[in-house]
Amino acid sequence: MKFMIAKTPPPPYYAVIFTSVRSEGDQGYSEMSEKMMALAKKQPGFLGVESSREYLGITVSYWKDPDSIRRWKEHAEHTLARQKGREVWYRQFKTRIAKVERDYEFDNY
Amino acid sequence: MKFMIAKTPPPPYYAVIFTSVRSEGDQGYSEMSEKMMALAKKQPGFLGVESSREYLGITVSYWKDPDSIRRWKEHAEHTLARQKGREVWYRQFKTRIAKVERDYEFDNY
Numbered sequence: 001m002k003f004m005i006a007k008t009p010p011p012p013y014y015a016v017i018f019t020s021v022r023s024e025g026d027q028g029y030s031e032m033s034e035k036m037m038a039l040a041k042k043q044p045g046f047l048g049v050e051s052s053r054e055y056l057g058i059t060v061s062y063w064k065d066p067d068s069i070r071r072w073k074e075h076a077e078h079t080l081a082r083q084k085g086r087e088v089w090y091r092q093f094k095t096r097i098a099k100v101e102r103d104y105e106f107d108n109y
Numbered sequence: 110m111k112f113m114i115a116k117t118p119p120p121p122y123y124a125v126i127f128t129s130v131r132s133e134g135d136q137g138y139s140e141m142s143e144k145m146m147a148l149a150k151k152q153p154g155f156l157g158v159e160s161s162r163e164y165l166g167i168t169v170s171y172w173k174d175p176d177s178i179r180r181w182k183e184h185a186e187h188t189l190a191r192q193k194g195r196e197v198w199y200r201q202f203k204t205r206i207a208k209v210e211r212d213y214e215f216d217n218y
Contacts, residue, residue, distance in 0.1 A: 003163075004130075005201055006128070006203075011205075015205065015207050017124060019114050050128050052162055052165050052166060054111075054161045055111050055161075056112045056113065056159060058159055090215065092215065093114070094115075094212060094213075095213055095214070096211075097209070098209040100205045100206070101208060102206050103203060103206070105201075105202065105204070107200075107201050108132075108195070
């Protein structure tokens with residue numbers, strides 16, 4: 001998947017910063033990852049997502065409010081994927097929930 | 110540079126989410142990037158940094174409070190680097206300042 005800079009509305013809104021280190025091999029990760037990305041985009045309050053992985057993977061998803069984030073966390077299919085993440089796909093991860101207070105951008109295209 | 114998941118203190122603290130698309134060629138970017146990373150780590154209030162680039166680059170730095178972020182933004186050498194970023198290294202970027210309200214982690218190492 002090729003990610004672009006997310007076009008988010010003016011702050012305030014919320015960011016979920018998910019930083020991770022993968023375990024060895026794909027083990028169904030890529031397929032589930034694309035599926036979850038497509039599903040996240042359909043959730044109420046979803047504003048955008050950015051992702052990149054070298055050794056460390058960083059995925060930042062943007063949401064309208066904490067309720068949207070909670071609902072997505074509790075979504076049945078996502079809950080199963082998160083469980084498999086702990087059991088199979090990730091060695092280590094950290095999730096941070098943050099309120100975006102201001103932003104600015106630069107575009108030279 | 111190989112980045113690990115940042116060991117940040119318990120929230121609240123602040124995150125600067127810097128998402129970018131580079132222009133063509135290195136043009137001194139790698140050297141300046143390492144220099145700025147080393148300099149940032151020495152600033153008061155710096156808590157950690159995570160970075161990854163595929164097409165999209167995502168760098169998240171963590172700070173004690175908005176004052177630490179402002180001081181780093183106004184740091185003389187960093188101001189020169191930011192200016193060259195706009196002129197030479199980046200096609201596009203977006204910076205978001207966010208207050209981390211909660212976090213959780215998983216470690217299976």
